[in-house]
Amino acid sequence: MYESIEKQLIQKTLGVCGGNARIRDTRIPVWTLVSFQQQGASQEELLRNYPLLNQQDLAAAWSYYAQYPEEIDRIIADGNNHD
Secondary structure (H helix, E strand, O other): OOHHHHHHHEEOEOOEHHHOOEEOOOOOEHHHHHHHHHOOOOHHHHHHHOOOOOHHHHHHHHHHHHHOHHHHHHHHHHOOOOO
16 A cells, blocks of 8 residues: 555544554544454454445555554553553
8 A cells, every 4th residue: 555545544643542543534443453353353344343444444454554563463462442
């Protein structure tokens, strides 16, 4: 995914979702999507459960995770995943 597109789709805002990476203009953190995927949720299931998201949003989340796996894995492992 082109980095500029990903930057438009993934945001970090102090005070929103604990400052963690999230999908643009939502309160859906990347770690949440990654965690559900690791637990076996399919892309179709995620899109059904999060109707504000589209395939491009999920692709941006997976790309972000591929670039920053330690960050996302730490958030999931620490349980520091609340706002």
